[in-house]
Amino acid sequence: MTEAKKELEKVKKEIVVTGNEKPQVGVYVCDCGINIAGVVSVPDLVKYAETLPDVAVAREYKFFCSDTGQNIIKEDIQSGLINRVVVAACSPRMHEPTFRLVCKEAGLNQFLFEQANIREHSTWVHMKDPEGAFEAAKDLIKMSVAKARELKPLEVKTVSIEPACLIIGGGIAGMNSALDLATEGYKVYLVERTPTIGGHMAQLDKTFPTMDCSACILTPRMVDVARNENIELLTYSEVVEVTGYVGNFEATIMKKPHYVDQEACTGCGVCVDYCPVVTGNEFDLGLATRKAIYIPFPQAVPGKYTIDMDNCIKCGICAREDVCEPDAIRYDEEPEYMKVKVGTIIIATGWDLYDPTGLKQYGYGRYPNVIDGLQMERLLSSTGPLDGKPTRPSDLKAPHSIAFLQCVGSRNFREGGNQYCSRVCCMYATKQARQYKEKHPDADVYIFYMDVRAFGKGYEEFYESAGKNYGINYIRGRIAEVSEGEDHSIIIRAEDTLLQEPMELKVDMFVLSCGLESRSDAGEVASLVRVQRSSDGFFMEAHPKLRPVDTLTEGIFIAGVAQGPKDIPDSVAQAKGAASSAATLMAKGEVEMEPFFAVVRPDRCIGCGMCVENCTYGAIELIDDRHFGKIASINQALCKGCGACSGNCRCSAIDIFGFTGEQIFSIIMGGEL
């Protein structure tokens, strides 16, 4: 067949629906195995559907989402029996696209489809009340049929996609996403709020279970990021505004002042020797000091200096010609703002460590020898403040005994704790215990746990060996409280729940294996880019199983711990997944937009401008129309179809396609107008 003939064939197949002809609704009630049929009588629902106005046919099938089920619907459309489709089955979240495609393939406009959710909204929630469930299912079908009768064909809009991605957060997840996308040829803007990329992984010493050096595997990636010509690295910067929509986001990025000319600075470090201000080093979690002019750690990328203006006394010594030869110090630097246009956004903002200060019984912040897991990591680190020779803070002597407490702030259903498992603490405590034992084989190391969760590849073996080969004592039980003994030793009172007896233990150092939390400012990021968060505070994925890197805002993806606690391999896997999803979208070059946007009825609009100010997306403006005078006009590319304008319009002059006043009203009235 020639192309022209094929085209002709296609045209012939298309069923023209103008919306003015008599609606012929086909109702397809799905058994969903026993999910629906096990609670209500589907044949009775079919019989009921047949009595509804304009219903041409009603059918039952085991699974309408199956090929055979889809074909039943297709045949009815193609035979001209129906011009509206109602599927009474599961949530449209999953299968609305399936059935829309069925309509499309059968030649019917895909928006002449309506789904009645009689599973989640009836047979699942009213499982124990079959009669009630049956009544609810009837109403749901009635409402959908009523709406279907009012449906009008709509056209899908396509918009082009800017082949660039904004990545927020330069930790291991953000870096991996950036590298993948840059290698594929997309422009990447990697925004990191601290002066260096690397994130939390840079603070770690070794990684479980392979015990390879964190910095040794991380720093080459950092250098790759800096060198990649497709990546524009924006460290010490923050995203302050995001506007636009999938394919065409515009982000405003604030470059915070370094007070050091980043071009001119050679990173020689002479200024550090002269700087008189000594302050706590964030990178070493206050276990070491730094100067007011600093780089966070020696391998930082970019390796240029920054002045911490909160602590700088502006003495002017670093600006002296004999100190800074390249003359790079700029005390009067102001923040710079830049705007970038991107098609996709990846959020990889990472995590904060749970702050155990509130758990007074563990003495953190009160006793010098109680530290948290990340501090222990810095003590063990060969690049840390003690060059990898851990000592206890009170007297800088190597402790003979260490106890770790697991699940600090995690799996805690009381106030102030997080209910979820942080997934990494069992393994990092085991790793730290092993590392300490390697350095001090005679030391006594105890780990107090609820139960050890060693779920990853090679994790169980790692944990087994810790007990067997390293002699680490795992004690199942929670610690009731700790107190300080002589010489700042820590006295632990706990219950060994396996032996079912209370115990008291004196150790030299006590490490709290704190869990991971969402960033304290995750809420601000969420409202900035308009994505949801789940109840635990982490960013919410579009579907926990099938769309784990997508958000519900199209074109925005999440990677790493920003989505939920995970270890490095999982973070990297998700980062690569997010990069791949972003690339898939951008590779298509254009994106289809659901045509559910607001439309103005010019004869009703009076141009009061209420909607203009109310539109979060800036999609509405007042125009002077030749016929109607001053009226609202909607930019359909910007409109998200949220309906704020429609709901607020006194004149009912704004309708949302797919949810018009008539359609909503017919749903409420159940077609009984």
Next chain:
Amino acid sequence: MVIEDQNKDIEQLIRDLARKLLKEKEVDVILGYTKGTIPLTSLPIVIDKVEDVDKLIWNNLCYINLAKYLVPRIPTLMNEEGQKLKVGIVSKGCIGRALIHLSVEHQIDLENIKIIGIPCNGIINRKKIEDEIGEREIFEISVSGDNIIIKGEDLEQTLPFNEYLNDLCKTCQVKSPPSIENICVGECLENPVIEDDFSDMTEFDSKTPEEKWEYIKNLLDTCTRCYACREVCPMCYCNLCFVDQNQPVWFGKTTAYSDIFTFHLIRAMHMAGRCVGCGACSSVCPMGIDLNLINRSLEKIAKERFNFTSGIDPEALPPMMAFDMEDDQEFMMEED
């Protein structure tokens, strides 16, 4: 100064300013009040000649909100070439507020008008007079000293002025229009500060929901849905009011209880943060329904929740127009 003298002064102020504006061609026409044809009324009038200026009057029956005549749905005042006329509008406080709010809602261009500000001394409540007089016919009503003199068939009664005012005139804090540079002439309020304690609302607010329901039910009981309140309201300027829409028909057209209620409650929603408290709706109601408490409630909520009073500041966004993340969310239901 007694009310009678105040009225004379205000009338003189209107006429002087109108004459001046017309003579100096600052405006093409003056929109003001003239004597009504029956007692207890006044009429709006458009004056375009200096000779006619003396037709302009001021008395305590000038209840119409003249701003209504400037909204687009009413045929705009135009010359023969179809150009908009420059209008000088006699403005008591609530007319000034209406003009400002209408400009916020893009309905009028303040540049195109002159506000002739006058210090309003209150509007007589027709319903209260009629309740007092009963069925007897009134021939004439006037103010003498601080009293209202009513003459009619076998009737001559003197009533104290202050007691027969509209309730909202008693709490009104914007007697003159808020001043806008280059637009206002006459007596205007510079930087008005509204310190309303809503003490008149205390009694109503202390009612239980059931009592409030009962009150509103009794209040609206006699409504015939003539829409006089809508027609006179400067804020009711939609092309097609929701009650007249038929795609879909939102609710019934009858005077059944539920339909009357739906009309008044939706109209109240549409007035939230917009009502300027002129009381014209109550003044024109043939059934004597006083919507004052409903309108005051709306004003109170806008003030307490959003610190907004309509028609005071041409730059301030009304609460229903603005989107603010910090808005009070107390009406939201908590997730379990």
